Amino acid sequence: MKEPITERQARIVEIVTQQGFATIDNLARDFGVSAQSVRRDIIRLDAEGMLQRFHGGVGVRETSVRLGYAEKRTVAADAKQRIAAKAASLIPDGSVVFLDVGTTVEAVARELAGKRRLHVFTASLAAATILSDHPAIDLFVIGGSVRGVDGSLVGETTLSTLSRFRFDYAVIGFSGIDRDGAFMDYDIEKVGVKQAAMEQAEHSFVVGDSSKFRKSAVVRFSGRSNSLSLVTEMRPPAEVLEVMQGLCIIAE
Helix, strand or coil: CCCCCCHHHHHHHHHHHHHCEEEHHHHHHHHCCCHHHHHHHHHHHHHCCCCEEECCEEECCHHHHHHHHHHHCCCCHHHHHHHHHHHHHCCCCCCEEEECCCHHHHHHHHHHCCCCCEEEEECEHHHHHHHCCCCCEEEEECCCEEECCCCEEECHHHHHHHCCCCEEEEEEECCEECCCCCEEECCHHHHHHHHHHHHCEEEEEEECCHHHHHCCCCEEECCCHHHEEEEECCCCCHHHHHHHCCCEEECC
16 A cells, blocks of 8 residues: 655645745755755655656646646736736837747737837747737747747757847746746756847846746846846835846836
């Protein structure tokens, strides 16, 4: 007969389900146990199919992510629409724009569809679909390998293609914020695309609702501080404001 999971293991499942990801070091500190003890818990939970092991931590299983992506479009929908409208209002007609992946970026794409003339480059098949039938949008889909259910394009082809262009604006999604205020996401290849696009942009808008302030992820990313703004619907924590050097735009 299979042994039931322990109380600590059950709590780990609860934490990771809420946050999406947790590091071994943080869990060990929270529970007051060794990293090796937490690692054994994670191995057990991974074997049971309850969570998924990653280097240095544990996250929700891919099946949970797949089920959740369609639901993400309805979570904080009003906040996402306000964020999208604000970000789009800051992008003038005639601009050259890069669109990242994610449901908030997709909301921005819908708002940009009302512009009279834009040159849009994207590594998101979902964003491309939203804009594909708008003749005022000069649309370019950056090539690469399709990664995940969000239709993200990643890989060497994506990165090398990005290096050939210069953008007026990059609209970037994120999944969480580190304790020092740095932006984070789960997939290192997707983060590579974000970082490359931000380096090619005169200004980057990082877009996301306030629920992301309470979440952590795996991979950190950043842009040039004097060309980066966070567009959100609520005032972020002090550590985020410090990293952003005050460049936070609140969507009313």
